[in-house]
Amino acid sequence: xxxxxxxxxxxxxxxxxCGSLRTAHGSIETPVFMPVGxxxxxKAVPQDWLEQLxxxxxxxxxxHLFLRxxxxxxxxxxxxxxxxxxxxxxxxxxxxxxxxxxxxxxxxTDRAVEFRSHLDGSRHVISPERSMQIQQALGADIVxxxxxxTPYPVARAEARRSMLRSMDWAARCRKAHxxxxxTLFGIVQGGVFLDLRRESLARLREIGFSGxxxxxxxxxxxxxxxxxxxxxxxxxLPRRAPRYLMGVGTPLDLIGSVRAGxxxxxxxxxxxxxxxxxxxxxxxxxxxxxARYKDDQRPLDPACACxxxxxxxxxxxRHLYVADEILSSILCSYHNLYFYLGLMRSLRKAxxxxxxxxxxxxxxxAYAAPx
RNA sequence: GUGACCGUAGCUCAAUUGGUUAGAGCUCUGGAUUGUGGAUCCAGAGGUUGCGGGUUCAAGUCCCGUCGGUCACC
Numbered sequence: 001x002x003x004x005x006x007x008x009x010x011x012x013x014x015x016x017x018c019g020s021l022r023t024a025h026g027s028i029e030t031p032v033f034m035p036v037g038x039x040x041x042x043k044a045v046p047q048d049w050l051e052q053l054x055x056x057x058x059x060x061x062x063x064h065l066f067l068r069x070x071x072x073x074x075x076x077x078x079x080x081x082x083x084x085x086x087x088x089x090x091x092x093x094x095x096x097x098x099x100x101x102x103x104x105x106x107x108x109t110d111r112a113v114e115f116r117s118h119l120d121g122s123r124h125v126i127s128p129e130r131s132m133q134i135q136q137a138l139g140a141d142i143v144x145x146x147x148x149x150t151p152y153p154v155a156r157a158e159a160r161r162s163m164l165r166s167m168d169w170a171a172r173c174r175k176a177h178x179x180x181x182x183t184l185f186g187i188v189q190g191g192v193f194l195d196l197r198r199e200s201l202a203r204l205r206e207i208g209f210s211g212x213x214x215x216x217x218x219x220x221x222x223x224x225x226x227x228x229x230x231x232x233x234x235x236x237l238p239r240r241a242p243r244y245l246m247g248v249g250t251p252l253d254l255i256g257s258v259r260a261g262x263x264x265x266x267x268x269x270x271x272x273x274x275x276x277x278x279x280x281x282x283x284x285x286x287x288x289x290x291a292r293y294k295d296d297q298r299p300l301d302p303a304c305a306c307x308x309x310x311x312x313x314x315x316x317x318r319h320l321y322v323a324d325e326i327l328s329s330i331l332c333s334y335h336n337l338y339f340y341l342g343l344m345r346s347l348r349k350a351x352x353x354x355x356x357x358x359x360x361x362x363x364x365x366a367y368a369a370p371x
Numbered sequence: 372g373u374g375a376c377c378g379u380a381g382c383u384c385a386a387u388u389g390g391u392u393a394g395a396g397c398u399c400u401g402g403a404u405u406g407u408g409g410a411u412c413c414a415g416a417g418g419u420u421g422c423g424g425g426u427u428c429a430a431g432u433c434c435c436g437u438c439g440g441u442c443a444c445c
Contacts, residue, residue: 038407059406097406118408144406187406218405226405247406268407275409291400329409 003141003183003210005242011351015235015261018351021057021242023141024181025081025089028056030242030263031351033254033344034091035337036271039064040074040084043271044329045337047086053337054345056088057141059266062134063095066126067117071137079139091266092140094131094173096166096187096215097247100149108148110165128172136178143182144213145173150191152221159191167203174207185211185244188233192221197233205238212237213244214262218253227256234260251280251343252367255360258347270340274332277321280339284366286314288332293318306338 002024009018021028035042035050038061042050050058060080065071077083080090099106099113106115112127126134131146147166150159166189177184186209190196197214204212214233217226230245234257237243244264245257254265270280277289281301286293288300296314308317308331320328343363350359 034406036407043407043409061406064407091406093406095406098408100406102408147406149406213406215406223405244406249405253405265405267405269405272404272407272409275407276404278404287402 002181005211005240007240009352011259011356012354014259014356016258016347016351016356017261017263018348019242019263021089021263023057023089023183025087025141026056028089029348031254031258031344031347032057032264033340034059034264034266035340036266036268037084039068040080042333042337044275044333045271047084049334050086050337051088053334054341055337057091058086058088059091059093060138060140061093061095061098062131062138063093063098063126065092065138066095066134067119067124071134075137075139079137081139089142090140091142092135092138092144093246094135094144094146095126096131096144096147097149099126100151100219103151108165110168128169129176132173132176132178136180136182139182141182142211143177143184145170145184145186145209147187147189147215149219150189150216152192152216152219154191156191156193156196159189159193160196163189163191163196163200167200167207170204170209171207174209183210185209185213185242187213187215187246188237189216191216192225192229194229194232197229198236201233201236209241211242211244211264213246213264215246217245218247218249223250223253227253227260230257230262231260234262237261250367251340251363254343255347255356255363258351259356259360270336271333274334274336275329277328277332279332280336282366288314288317289321290318300335301339304335304338304342306335308332308335308338 004022005019007017007019011017019030021030035055035058037058040060042058065074074080074083102118106113112125114125116123128146135143146169148162150162170186186204188197188200188204190200234243242263243261245262247267248257248265249267277287279286279288279300282303293314298314299309300314300317301309346359350356
């Protein structure tokens with residue numbers, strides 16, 4: 001058995017819990033944040049820096065790797081682990097989300113998704129079976145079912161039709177999933193309709209998965225609505241399996257969802273925002289391109305112990321960003337991941353100490369709306 | 372020195388035969404970014420049209436002078 005999940009601590013005051021996820025590539029302390037490495041790289045962050053940051057698992061993407069360089073090449077290079085020389089755990093997304101975000105390039109039927117490559121316009125088809133096949137070639141420790149991400153806003157009837165299609169696909173993924181070291185997670189859909197979400201979850205439980213994800217959130221719905229739904233659904237997800245909220249989120253989203261019993265997250269926010277000059281600090285967001293930092297010699301976040309904050313000034317970081325220097329992305333991405341992974345460490349610690357409230361209060365002070 | 376051409380936003384340029392409140396791109400300033408298209412989007416600021424006269428109901432546009440620039444010729 002190369003995969004297992006053990007709950008090591010349950011918070012007395014909320015649904016939050018700490019756990020340990022075991023994979024063939026090491027164990028993972030939860031709640032965990034998975035940096036996003038779409039194209040077999042967490043953009044601008046070398047693998048050994050990721051190790052230093054304490055990342056125990058990263059996410060990569062079936063859609064992008066399927067188009068380039070192609071699953072055969074990666075398989076022949078020893079799977080994603082060998083290809084990118086990453087010795088810790090990897091989760092691959094199934095490509096379902098790209099079907100959603102590249103809406104204009106696709107055609108969805110019950111059987112499969114036809115789409116045109118965003119790179120060269122070439123035509124391709126991905127079915128649930130094909131997604132499983134590709135993900136097997138990529139060789140991640142955790143693979144996701146191929147789903148349809150329901151957009152927002154959406155009419156209830158359409159949300160149900162979409163959810164049922166995803167559930168049918170989930171069953172096909174289960175069937176197509178080969179025995180081996182990889183483990184398969186199912187994805188709850190149903191838009192913003194709680195009863196549809198429950199129906200989706202019931203079907204997934206029937207099919208049987210080793211982990212359960214909430215998909216289709218943060219697609220434009222009000223943030224409070226998402227947190228409300230996650231607050232309801234989190235505790236209803238199977239207690240003894242890992243619970244994964246896909247694509248989320250901001251620091252406040254994370255803590256709110258952890259309280260609802262979520263164990264796993266991924267989000268492009270820390271890395272994408274880093275490249276766009278928006279940095280996460282203990283005092284809230286810092287937009288390093290702002291003119292006020294032009295001659296600011298203080299560290300980005302005086303309370304942060306990362307190598308960027310120890311060594312460089314805001315003035316220098318701003319200069320790198322404004323001058324469009326490569327080092328800007330590198331340093332900012334490193335810092336933002338340091339912040340996110342540190343936040344997760346603090347969350348785990350707070351759960352064990354029963355002090356989640358205090359941490360949330362502090363975060364809220366820094367990140368209260370708007371932003 | 373003589374002649375020709377040109378002076379419009381920080382930069383590069385628009386603006387119908389003279390016709391509303393002189394526009395755009397870039398830059399600049401602020402914001403967005405949630406299972407990543409190294410992408411993109413939104414908003415804002417910025418002008419005595421080199422300067423001074425004149426003609427006209429009306430001048431960035433026509434005329435005169437002046438300052439500055441570029442080129443050609445002495």
